[in-house]
Amino acid sequence: MTGSAPTSESRRGSTLQMGTEVRLTRRRFLSRTGALCAVATMAAPGWAAAGAPAYLAAARSVDGAYRLAGLDASGAPIFELPLPGRGHAAAAHPLRPEAVAFARRPGAFALVIDCAAGHETARLDAPEGRHFYGHGAFSRDGAMLFTTENAYQTGEGRIGVWDARDGYRRIGEVASGGIGPHDICLTPDGSMLVVANGGIRTHPSSGREKLNLDTMRASLAYVRASDGALQAEARLPEALRLGSIRHLSVAPDGLVAAAMQWQGDPDEGVPLLAFHRPEWPGLLLAEAEPHVLARMKGYAGSVSFDAVGRAAAITSPRGGLALAWDRQGAQIAGWAREDVCGIASGAGAGWVATDGLGGVTLLDKDLAPIAASRAPGAWDNHLVGL
Amino acid sequence: MLRLILAAALALLAPSARAETDHRAVATRILEAVILPGSDAFADAAARLADAAAAECAEVDAAVLRERFHLAWDAWMAIQHFRFGPLQEGDRAFAIAFWPDERGATGRTVARVLKAQDPAVDDPAAFAELPVSTRGFFALERLLWDDTGSAAPIDDYQCRYVAAGAADLSRLGAEIAARWRDPWAETVTTAGEPGNVTFLAASEVTQRLLAVMLAALAETRKDRIATPLGSFDRPRPRLAEAWRSGRSLRQIRLLLEAVEATVRRGFMPELSPARAEALDAAFRDVFARLATAEEAAPLSEAVAGQGRIRVEALGQAVARLEVAVRDGLGPDLGITQGFNAADGD
Structure with missing residues (x-):
């Protein structure tokens, strides 16, 4: 049955009780893909001081307060630190137990949190005329942090560069290669930044209102990390012009998975995932039958390869569904779960997903649930692998 | 037994508070x-x-x-x-x-x-x-x-x-x-128990059932009714569901009856009298509008003729029913809209 979405909801396994036991596990999975993005930053000895979390995620507690949590490989919480407002994504320093937590866009600041000491150590303020989009990525050596930003007077996308060795001093910025840069990753060798330019212009004076849907055109841009030179870019075909590329994952071999949010009719059933390499002329669209894609309601919230880069999964909180495709673009699996949004690679060839009901579910290579737990509160958009 | 007596006593003490x-x-x-x-x-x-x-x-x-x-x-x-x-x-x-x-x-x-x-x-x-x-x-x-x-x-x-x-x-x-x-059967009745990795709390099944009912009503309002209505100048009778076999209105009746059965059998016993009455009224309303539409003509003829206004009224009644189901069941049952679904980023 081509293109069908086999769902594998009903699988019984061991339920992991969250919150009952703080596990300071040292278990690490060497090939874990990381930071919403990519390839292992190898063992990060510094993170042992923070309990060696495998993941970071923003959350809203039952009392309405926002927090940044560290989770172990089974999804159990290791630490929870307060955030001043709703978070979006976080970037984890590759060596130090340090997370940069971004406010939900259009946020003007990001907090650097020492996850071992449990307090804020620095604060990134967007320069005049800029705001953050909620994502950032560290250079491989941890010396620099790159942040996606909106130069909102002109609408140009920018990448801010911050010196992580010197108190996160801003040391420059380069063009993102498009409008509305959202997620940002590094290529496995660290030489290029991969940027999801969503294509949608916004201005803080009109909140999150979309100002250019009639002309929008997203791009996937590859920007040289050393000097900001645009190395390659890819765009969606004209028929998918209303696809806004927002989130990224990079496989160990450099294959990029890009997830879209469709600005047209949510019932249309268009592809929301594409694969790409910088040397490819175009995007490889992850196709499925339209009625299957329509269940995603035109919205992919997160994307992640599995640890080995065999397949990539996207989540739709609006459709309550995750779907996975192999790297050749063949749909392989589906899993229904209310308000599912965060997803990252798990141990072996599976994933870990978080949702707005407080659930953390370990999924196998076919997106079948293996184990799950539910904490009070809600997990926010992204689950960031370390 | 003691628990039952206690529950009864508490209910007497706080007559306005609804049981969990x-x-x-x-x-x-x-x-x-x-x-x-x-x-x-x-x-x-x-x-x-x-x-x-x-x-x-x-x-x-x-x-x-x-x-x-x-x-x-x-x-x-x-x-x-x-x-x-x-x-x-x-x-x-x-x-x-x-x-x-x-x-x-x-x-x-x-x-x-x-x-x-x-x-x-x-x-x-x-x-x-x-x-x-x-x-x-x-x-x-x-x-x-x-x-x-x-x-x-x-x-x-x-x-x-x-x-x-x-x-x-x-x-x-x-x-x-x-x-x-x-x-x-076991998956939905053991929700929240250790070993159930699909529904991690008993309320999650309720939430799923509410979501599928709302999706069915929204689909009825949009695809079964608004799509064949098209515009006044351009009705789309051939986009009515199952018009060849003459089932278009029958499909709507059966869908509404299925949702009603789900609500009445499953949810009503948990609702406060005021909520139950509001839902009752919404169902009476939608079935009255449906009966009026059924008197007119098959849906695929009605949308292009005199019965059009009755089909429009049916669509509005379905929209009201959606609101009644969402607002009538959600809060009473402790179900809220998705945290991430509403975010859009």
Whole structure:
């Protein structure tokens, strides 16, 4: 049955009780893909001081307060630190137990949190005329942090560069290669930044209102990390012009998975995932039958390869569904779960997903649930692998 | 027993406070009163359709065949809104009823099978691998009725195609009934227990049931009503659901009755009297509007004629029912809108 979405909801396994036991596990999975993005930053000895979390995620507690949590490989919480407002994504320093937590866009600041000491150590303020989009990525050596930003007077996308060795001093910025840069990753060798330019212009004076849907055109841009030179870019075909590329994952071999949010009719059933390499002329669209894609309601919230880069999964909180495709673009699996949004690679060839009901579910290579737990509160958009 | 007495005493002390929703009871009632008997009824009706279709083609009683086709589809409408578990595994719901079909795939792919005289119709395993748009009720409807909505004569190949489609429906019906019994009955009634990795709290089943009902109502308002209404200058009668077999309004009635049964059997016992009365009123309203529309004409005629205003009024009543179900059930049952679904980033 081509293109069908086999769902594998009903699988019984061991339920992991969250919150009952703080596990300071040292278990690490060497090939874990990381930071919403990519390839292992190898063992990060510094993170042992923070309990060696495998993941970071923003959350809203039952009392309405926002927090940044560290989770172990089974999804159990290791630490929870307060955030001043709703978070979006976080970037984890590759060596130090340090997370940069971004406010939900259009946020003007990001907090650097020492996850071992449990307090804020620095604060990134967007320069005049800029705001953050909620994502950032560290250079491989941890010396620099790159942040996606909106130069909102002109609408140009920018990448801010911050010196992580010197108190996160801003040391420059380069063009993102498009409008509305959202997620940002590094290529496995660290030489290029991969940027999801969503294509949608916004201005803080009109909140999150979309100002250019009639002309929008997203791009996937590859920007040289050393000097900001645009190395390659890819765009969606004209028929998918209303696809806004927002989130990224990079496989160990450099294959990029890009997830879209469709600005047209949510019932249309268009592809929301594409694969790409910088040397490819175009995007490889992850196709499925339209009625299957329509269940995603035109919205992919997160994307992640599995640890080995065999397949990539996207989540739709609006459709309550995750779907996975192999790297050749063949749909392989589906899993229904209310308000599912965060997803990252798990141990072996599976994933870990978080949702707005407080659930953390370990999924196998076919997106079948293996184990799950539910904490009070809600997990926010992204689950960031370390 | 002591607990019961305590609960009764507390209820007396605080007459306005509602007891905590018993989510497991909601799931159990809906499973036992709606899902399981409904799935058995669909499996039986589909088997009877297959019996009528599988006879030697020369001996097929076309009237009986079409009657059983209608009864099987009626039975499907009683459970098709439970779009999770058995209905989503293997894409079963779409294999049974490929709709909405915005790209017109059914007509195109059924014509392709006919033109090629695809031998898959003589091999159940091969037939089950055909695209979902060539199977199920909508494909069979194309074979049994023509494009004027009249009963179509069936040649030998079409007869074998109908038999294959009916047998496929019967297989799917049996699978669905079996899968609801094992493992899904346990999955929905053990929500929140250790070992259940699908529903991590008892309330999650309630939330899923509410979500699938709201999706069915929204689909009815949009695809069953607004789409054929089109605009005043350009109604789209041929986009009405199942217009060839004259079922468009019947589909709406059956869907509304299925949602009503789900709400009344499953949810009503958990609701405060005020909420229950508001929901009651919304159902009375929508069925009154439906009766008015049914008096006018078949939906595909009404949208382009005098009955149009009655169809519009029905659509508005469905919209009101959606609000009544969402606001009437959600807060009382402790269900809120998705944290991430509402975010948009």
